[in-house]
Amino acid sequence: MDFSSKLLENAVYEMSQLPGIGKRTALRLVLHLLKQPAEQTARLSGSLEQLRNTVRFCSNCYNISDTEICEICASPKRDRSLVCVVEDIRDVMAIENTSQFNGLYHVLGGKISPMEGVGPQELNIAPLIDKAKGGEIKELIFALSPTMEGDTTNFYMYKRLEGLDIRTSTIARGIAVGDELEYADEVTLGRSILNRIPFEGSLKS
Numbered sequence: 001m002d003f004s005s006k007l008l009e010n011a012v013y014e015m016s017q018l019p020g021i022g023k024r025t026a027l028r029l030v031l032h033l034l035k036q037p038a039e040q041t042a043r044l045s046g047s048l049e050q051l052r053n054t055v056r057f058c059s060n061c062y063n064i065s066d067t068e069i070c071e072i073c074a075s076p077k078r079d080r081s082l083v084c085v086v087e088d089i090r091d092v093m094a095i096e097n098t099s100q101f102n103g104l105y106h107v108l109g110g111k112i113s114p115m116e117g118v119g120p121q122e123l124n125i126a127p128l129i130d131k132a133k134g135g136e137i138k139e140l141i142f143a144l145s146p147t148m149e150g151d152t153t154n155f156y157m158y159k160r161l162e163g164l165d166i167r168t169s170t171i172a173r174g175i176a177v178g179d180e181l182e183y184a185d186e187v188t189l190g191r192s193i194l195n196r197i198p199f200e201g202s203l204k205s
């Protein structure tokens with residue numbers, strides 16, 4: 001792509017670094033911004049900068065939060081004995097949207113993937129095991145995507161939890177094998193949470 005302006009080229013390049021945005025889409029977005037009042041670009045860049053500089057993660061569940069403890073963890077209405085383990089923040093949002101779950105979450109920050117060089121120590125697994133040893137948790141729901149990496153991560157956590165008096169379950173496989181959790185519709189995801197099965201049962205299938 002030939003640009004008549006280095007400024008334009010730079011802006012298009014930065015925009016095209018975002019996932020799902022190719023060079024052509026990046027150019028369209030940048031030209032769109034140029035047609036809008038300058039304040040809109042200022043608001044966009046300002047909100048992103050503020051998010052980046054001040055974002056915090058809940059010290060209990062690792063969800064994005066404006067405060068030390070997120071709203072979900074701080075709520076007296078939530079069942080603290082039930083914890084749903086998810087890959088990332090989008091999964092918390094997806095499950096919250098189903099209104100079917102009243103426990104707390106634990107965000108791992110990804111899943112074990114030797115191919116991508118992600119080991120257990122890169123994820124928030126150690127703090128989960130520490131929490132589990134605390135005694136307050138009665139059941140952990142593994143709600144990772146049903147992919148090979150998700151299954152590997154489930155099995156690793158399951159092994160680390162051995163000997164603790166905690167029930168483990170996985171969400172029912174209403175979701176197609178290989179699907180990413182965030183793309184599931186709310187009904188399927190909600191049912192999967194309600195019909196969760198003991199993790200041992202999922203190993204035999």
Ligand SMILES: [Zn+2]
Nearest residue numbers: 058061070073
């Ligand atoms: Zn939290």
